Amino acid sequence: MAYNAHHRVDPNQSEIMRFLREECGFSVQSLADLGKGVVDLMIGVQVINNHRLPEKIVRLNILLEVKKSERDSLNEKQEEWHGKWKGQCGVAFSPLSALEEINRYVSYVGFSLPANVKAKLLELRQTS
16 A cells, blocks of 8 residues: 555544544544545444344444644545445544544434443533
8 A cells, every 4th residue: 555645644543543542442443544534443342222122232434534623625636435325424523523423323213322421422422
């Protein structure tokens, strides 16, 4: 894989990655070096299965594009990639927005975040 010298990693990406790993216990993989509009982060989460299925814990992968602020928009390559991608992908600009996006998707598919992560989300909402 060739390094794309023109691709910049948003300055808040390391803060978001640290938060999701250390505070939430998620797996986090940077995809930023891929370039070509591909999202910046792949996050692995273990969530609570609210359905009456044998598996109580379900593993999900969540994709996030990191932006410096709410005002930043996707560039042309990112717009194209997001438009073609058939799965989930979201945008985050802070630890809170990343966790909100993860919670939104987890809830959408009918699962729940673990209690400790829900508590962390409530704590962040109160301090923001």
